[in-house]
Amino acid sequence: MTDLNQPVATPGEGAPRAFLDVRDLRVHFPTDDGLVKSVDGLSFQLEKGKTLGIVGESGSGKSVTSLGILGLHTAGQYGRRKAQISGEIWLDGKELLSADPDEVRKLRGREMAMIFQDPLSALHPYYTIGKQIMEAYRVHHDVTKKVARTRAIELLDRVGVPQPDKRVDAYPHEFSGGMRQRAMIAMALVNNPELLIADEPTTALDVTVQAQILDLIRDLQKEFGSAVIIITHDLGVVAELADDLLVMYGGRCVERGPAEKVFYQPQHPYTWGLLGSMPRIDREQTERLIPVKGSPPSLINIPSGCAFNPRCPYADVPKGGVTRTERPELSLVGDRHYSACHMAQEERTRIWTEEIAPKL
Amino acid sequence: MMLLVVMLTTFAIFFVIPKWAGTDPALLFVGKQADPAAIEGIREKLGLGDPVLLQFWHFVEGIFVGRDYSSGPDVIHCSAPCFGYSFRTEQAVWPQLTEAMPVTLSLAAGACLLWLIGGISAGVVSALRRGTIWDRAAMTVALAGVSLPIYFTGLLSLAVFSYQLDWVNVDYQPLTSDPGKWLESLVLPWVTLAFLYAAMYARLTRATMLEIMGEDYIRTARAKGLKERVVISRHAMRSTWTPILTLLGLDLGALLGGAVLTESTYNLPGLGRLAVNAINEKDLPVILGVTLIAAMFIVVANLLVDLLYAVIDPRVRLG
Numbered sequence: 001m002t003d004l005n006q007p008v009a010t011p012g013e014g015a016p017r018a019f020l021d022v023r024d025l026r027v028h029f030p031t032d033d034g035l036v037k038s039v040d041g042l043s044f045q046l047e048k049g050k051t052l053g054i055v056g057e058s059g060s061g062k063s064v065t066s067l068g069i070l071g072l073h074t075a076g077q078y079g080r081r082k083a084q085i086s087g088e089i090w091l092d093g094k095e096l097l098s099a100d101p102d103e104v105r106k107l108r109g110r111e112m113a114m115i116f117q118d119p120l121s122a123l124h125p126y127y128t129i130g131k132q133i134m135e136a137y138r139v140h141h142d143v144t145k146k147v148a149r150t151r152a153i154e155l156l157d158r159v160g161v162p163q164p165d166k167r168v169d170a171y172p173h174e175f176s177g178g179m180r181q182r183a184m185i186a187m188a189l190v191n192n193p194e195l196l197i198a199d200e201p202t203t204a205l206d207v208t209v210q211a212q213i214l215d216l217i218r219d220l221q222k223e224f225g226s227a228v229i230i231i232t233h234d235l236g237v238v239a240e241l242a243d244d245l246l247v248m249y250g251g252r253c254v255e256r257g258p259a260e261k262v263f264y265q266p267q268h269p270y271t272w273g274l275l276g277s278m279p280r281i282d283r284e285q286t287e288r289l290i291p292v293k294g295s296p297p298s299l300i301n302i303p304s305g306c307a308f309n310p311r312c313p314y315a316d317v318p319k320g321g322v323t324r325t326e327r328p329e330l331s332l333v334g335d336r337h338y339s340a341c342h343m344a345q346e347e348r349t350r351i352w353t354e355e356i357a358p359k360l
Numbered sequence: 361m362m363l364l365v366v367m368l369t370t371f372a373i374f375f376v377i378p379k380w381a382g383t384d385p386a387l388l389f390v391g392k393q394a395d396p397a398a399i400e401g402i403r404e405k406l407g408l409g410d411p412v413l414l415q416f417w418h419f420v421e422g423i424f425v426g427r428d429y430s431s432g433p434d435v436i437h438c439s440a441p442c443f444g445y446s447f448r449t450e451q452a453v454w455p456q457l458t459e460a461m462p463v464t465l466s467l468a469a470g471a472c473l474l475w476l477i478g479g480i481s482a483g484v485v486s487a488l489r490r491g492t493i494w495d496r497a498a499m500t501v502a503l504a505g506v507s508l509p510i511y512f513t514g515l516l517s518l519a520v521f522s523y524q525l526d527w528v529n530v531d532y533q534p535l536t537s538d539p540g541k542w543l544e545s546l547v548l549p550w551v552t553l554a555f556l557y558a559a560m561y562a563r564l565t566r567a568t569m570l571e572i573m574g575e576d577y578i579r580t581a582r583a584k585g586l587k588e589r590v591v592i593s594r595h596a597m598r599s600t601w602t603p604i605l606t607l608l609g610l611d612l613g614a615l616l617g618g619a620v621l622t623e624s625t626y627n628l629p630g631l632g633r634l635a636v637n638a639i640n641e642k643d644l645p646v647i648l649g650v651t652l653i654a655a656m657f658i659v660v661a662n663l664l665v666d667l668l669y670a671v672i673d674p675r676v677r678l679g
Contacts, residue, residue: 067579075582109585116583121576126598126673136584171674187584 017090018045019227020069020195025087027061027068034300038064040251041087046244048194051221051228053238053259055274056248059296062231063117065248066197069229070114071096071104091195110140113193115217117200119180123172129156129183130168137190155186159216178209182216189220196221197229202237214241235278239263247271250297250307253330257337267339267348269312272356290359306342314351318342366655370648371416405429406444419444419648443652444645446638453649456634461653463532464630466542467549467622468615472608474554475561480604482558483565488592490570498562505559514552514625521548532628549626553619557611564607568600575599601672609665616661617654 027039039061046052054062067073069091073083089096091112096104116122124132133152134145141148149168156164159182172180181201188196198217202210218241221228230238238245238259245262247255247270255268266272273292294311297303305324309315315323323342330338333345341348402408406429407418421427422442429436429445438444443453482502486495521527530548533541572578573596581595582588620632627633631650638646669676 070583072579072582075588105585105587107585108583114583116576116580118576122580124577124581124595124598125675128674135586139585173675187580 017093019048019092020046020229021088021090022065022069023088023090025065025068025089026085027064027073028084030084031300035084036299037251037302038299039068040302042248042251042253044246044253044256046195046227046229048227049221049225050243051218051230051238051241053242053245054229054231054248055233055235055238055245057233057274057292057296059299060248061251061299062233062248063199064251066114066199066229066231069096069195069197070108070112071101072108074101075105106140109136109193110191111193112195112197113188113191115181115185115188115196115198115201118204119177119184120172120204122184123180125172128169128171129175133168133183133187133190136187140191151190152186155190156183159183159186159189159220160212161186177205178212181205181209181213185213185216185220189224192224192226194226195229196224196226197231199231200233201230202232202234210237217241235263235274247274250302251299252307253338253340254308255339256330257334257339261334261337265334265337265349266352267333267337267345268341269314269343270308272352273311275360276356306340314343317347318344366659367420367652368416370651370655371419443649446646447643448641453645456646457631457649457653460629460631460634462534463628464616464619464623464632466535466546467553467619467628467630468612470546470550471553471557471619472612472615474550475556475558476604476608478554479558479561480565480600482562484569484592484597484600486562487566487569487573495566499566502559502562505555506563508556510552510556510621511625513555514549514622517548517552518626530626532626545628549619549622549628552625553615553622561604561607564603565600568603569596572596572599598672602669605665605668605672609661610658613658613661614654616657617650 022045023043025039025042026037029036029038038059042061042065044052054065056062064073068085069089073085085097087097091107094107096107123129127135130149130152133155134148137143137148137151138145143151153164153168156168161167161179161182167175167179172183175183181204185201196217201217202213205213214237217228217230220226230241232238242259245256245259246253247262247268249270255262255266255271262271263275266275270292273290276290277292279289292311293313297307297310303310303324305322305326306312306315306328309323312323326342328340328342330340333339333348339348343351407415410418418427422438422440422444424440426440426442427438429438438452441454443457445452446456482498486498489495518530522530528544528547529541530545531541532545535542578591578595581591586594617631619630620636622628623630623632624636631653634646635650635654637643638650
């Protein structure tokens with residue numbers, strides 16, 4: 001089970017660690033305009049065989065988190081523009097942030113792999129699909145090209161690319177969008193990674209293909225038993241797939257917990273906003289979609305107090321303007337269910353059941 | 361096809377326009393103090409009285425099958441490829457061209473090799489170490505390279521290495537007669553010419569490389585766990601070649617038509633110097649010959665580049 005029972009502020013020392021254990025992760029980028037705090041104190045745990053959905057709008061720090069886990073903010077970077085990363089990332093008992101970069105490089109692609117958002121730009125246009133998959137395999141396995149090629153064909157077949165023995169020699173531009181994403185998934189899975197991060201894996205695809213790709217990821221997870229992180233701005237994508245949900249806003253976690261809890265008893269106004277702005281076919285289409293008013297906060301100048309307060313319709317519910325002066329910490333609101341909101345839990349439950357839920 | 365267009369245009373520029381401008385090629389041939397009878401004779405011999413299109417036809421015919429110049433009884437046969445005879449020396453133009461070509465070819469090939477190696481490595485280093493002292497140094501040198509004209513760097517190098525230090529002898533020797541001397545005579549021109557071009561290539565490589573290092577597929581390559589060295593050499597460099605090749609086709613084509621300044625500065629008997637001398641002496645057939653050869657090099661170089669695109673970029677390949 002994904003362990004969210006530990007208190008967030010004081011991680012239990014000596015306690016058995018989860019397979020992936022991220023603690024107080026901060027990723028800051030120095031720019032000419034100031035320090036961009038893309039991720040500012042994020043903690044979560046994930047066990048093998050489980051799926052975590054990270055949800056949030058653009059610029060909430062979702063992708064930065066995943067690239068941070070893979071160590072891709074520092075690879076090939078140097079000098080003043082280098083990202084400042086702090087916190088701890090434990091993968092299978094190894095701490096990655098303090099590890100030798102070359103050790104982390106050896107883990108990349110083998111123990112942790114990533115499926116990127118736009119497979120057309122994420123695949124090298126000048127190399128065949130097969131070559132790119134073979135390359136990923138041969139970095140970590142000392143095998144001949146022939147063996148790697150057989151492996152590439154096997155994977156392409158597994159992810160549902162028709163005629164894999166022929167398609168292996170095709171170039172990315174000769175693939176359709178869905179097939180390209182399948183090839184990308186084959187590349188990520190070629191080394192049987194124990195942690196698979198899918199960064200908006202379906203954003204560039206049309207709806208029917210989206211469903212196929214999500215099914216594929218679910219099947220593959222069952223087969224390989226990996227831990228999976230799915231990053232998306234689309235709650236619908238993770239609704240069926242994820243065991244746990246983590247909602248990010250302004251570089252921090254505002255709510256997390258078991259997926260059905262976050263979905264059916266959400267305890268944060270931002271999560272309400274996300275649910276309200278999502279089209280659903282299992283409810284009556286009585287009302288228009290309700291957008292979250294305003295735009296995502298500047299990560300250089302995050303609003304004081306609760307980062308969501310300028311957009312929150314309930315910002316004035318807690319007395320004394322506390323939402324504008326004090327940052328709410330994550331607190332337990334149910335079984336493994338955490339929320340960072342100043343409103344009293346009874347108040348939130350009341351607003352959700354009386355005002356929000358009926359409109360959805 | 362393109363060559364034919366170029367040929368027509370060149371011919372028009374050098375034969376038709378001077379006529380409108382009131383310059384008589386026959387007059388150019390015989391010189392200023394010639395009696396009208398001699399001018400008439402020349403006009404007939406060179407066929408200058410013929411309609412322009414017929415003249416062009418004879419010109420093309422000369423190149424592919426040879427042509428005869430006849431003035432009454434005496435007939436001169438000029439075998440293909442015939443570019444006519446110089447107005448000044450009365451020597452056939454084609455042998456002059458074939459003599460000058462290897463010089464220009466040696467100069468261009470050597471310099472090209474140098475500037476590709478120098479320019480690309482400087483560009484890659486400064487892109488990967490952007491903002492560091494290496495980047496600044498490389499780009500300062502590159503700026504100097506682009507700004508300093510060849511007749512400055514060239515003369516300076518001559519003054520220092522040839523006259524003052526007496527390290528190299530810059531009298532040109534063909535490769536076939538003495539490879540050592542050939543190398544010695546070309547070292548300074550190579551370096552001077554390469555300095556100018558390397559600067560441009562360094563800047564181009566740097567800009568392209570910076571752009572490519574931000575591409576998603578570079579991130580993918582890193583996510584596979586590839587060493588940074590492999591990411592750069594196999595993934596980033598592969599894409600950097602495309603714009604470099606484009607520029608190279610244009611530059612090399614133009615350069616093979618004669619590196620005018622370099623050849624003049626170092627007194628290399630190449631196509632560029634031949635062209636300059638011909639222009640100074642209003643030697644129309646030589647100008648025509650050099651221009652056509654230069655145009656041919658540009659067309660061929662660009663054709664090669666187009667073919668190479670397909671090798672580099674699978675998206676360009678025809679189905």
